[in-house]
Amino acid sequence: MDGVRVGKRNIGADAPVTIGWENVGRVQGGRVKRFIFTWFQPAMLFALVAFWYYAPNSIATASTAIGIGIGFKALLLALEWVNPRYDSWRLTWKELVVDLFYVSLGYTFLAVIERYIGSDAVIDAIQHQFDWDKLVWFLGLPLLVQAFLISFIFDFGQYWMHRGMHNWYPLWLTHSVHHYITQLNINKGAVGNPVELFLIGLGIGGFFDFLPRAALLAGSIGLAVATYQHINVRFDTPRWWRYLFNTTEHHSLHHSQDYEATRSNYAGTYIFIDRMFGTCVDGEAELLGMEGGRRMSIREQMTYPFTEAWKTMKARFGKGQPDQPELVPAE
Numbered sequence: 001m002d003g004v005r006v007g008k009r010n011i012g013a014d015a016p017v018t019i020g021w022e023n024v025g026r027v028q029g030g031r032v033k034r035f036i037f038t039w040f041q042p043a044m045l046f047a048l049v050a051f052w053y054y055a056p057n058s059i060a061t062a063s064t065a066i067g068i069g070i071g072f073k074a075l076l077l078a079l080e081w082v083n084p085r086y087d088s089w090r091l092t093w094k095e096l097v098v099d100l101f102y103v104s105l106g107y108t109f110l111a112v113i114e115r116y117i118g119s120d121a122v123i124d125a126i127q128h129q130f131d132w133d134k135l136v137w138f139l140g141l142p143l144l145v146q147a148f149l150i151s152f153i154f155d156f157g158q159y160w161m162h163r164g165m166h167n168w169y170p171l172w173l174t175h176s177v178h179h180y181i182t183q184l185n186i187n188k189g190a191v192g193n194p195v196e197l198f199l200i201g202l203g204i205g206g207f208f209d210f211l212p213r214a215a216l217l218a219g220s221i222g223l224a225v226a227t228y229q230h231i232n233v234r235f236d237t238p239r240w241w242r243y244l245f246n247t248t249e250h251h252s253l254h255h256s257q258d259y260e261a262t263r264s265n266y267a268g269t270y271i272f273i274d275r276m277f278g279t280c281v282d283g284e285a286e287l288l289g290m291e292g293g294r295r296m297s298i299r300e301q302m303t304y305p306f307t308e309a310w311k312t313m314k315a316r317f318g319k320g321q322p323d324q325p326e327l328v329p330a331e
Ligand SMILES: [Zn+2]
Pocket: 162, 166, 175, 179, 254
């Protein structure tokens, strides 16, 4: 792999990363503590899946999902307080303000999408123009298999979209803002330029109105793992778990200041997709971000893709022979 291009200057060449699970940090403390921080992630996921599997229809609604999501996040926030992975990632007011801005932006975005999908025209299109008979085989599968397939298909799409973002300059511009974060915590998944939100949505492959229950199950698996992925908690992750799922350790490498290390672990949920395509790297990193960990203001996060694109275009087409690196990073 050669070719940084998207600003070799951006990459702190000597930022240390840890490679290999045997070198990743362990939970410090007594037996009970180690037990809790080994089994918390699987137990919570299992509880969520069991809930959505068995809950009667009257309870299995989007508002219940939002309520559970808030409770889940509150619990994880407490864990970050009690057992942080790195003290340097502890939440500050400055970080919290940025996080809350993006979390509310995300909810607003979701509300708009939901209104669109709930509109008469779209419902009509789903009911009349979509050939439901083609899905009969799918709806005949066991619920958990349906849920797994939905989340796998979504994640497969998102893997390639994310990998594309790291390999094609115009897409990279939208995603780069997310890589300027300098710490991980449960809300950091929401931080990035809004254009990226839209593209990730596309990568997910459009919206299919599958069996709602299977979709709720798939959504809760995807969201739980995505939240774990940015969490600042030290876990002793079971081996099978880190083989299947993307973890905060994997994702910290992806966010590290080491360029080579960032070109790994693209999946949102299932790290085995990275293992399939040879992009998985097991390990972790503490020093995160771009340009040696330069923090961006919200204003810059909003405008950066556009101002950078403008600068690049001016350099390329403006002055004949620009002193400009190639734009598309090679794989
Ligand atoms: Zn990325």
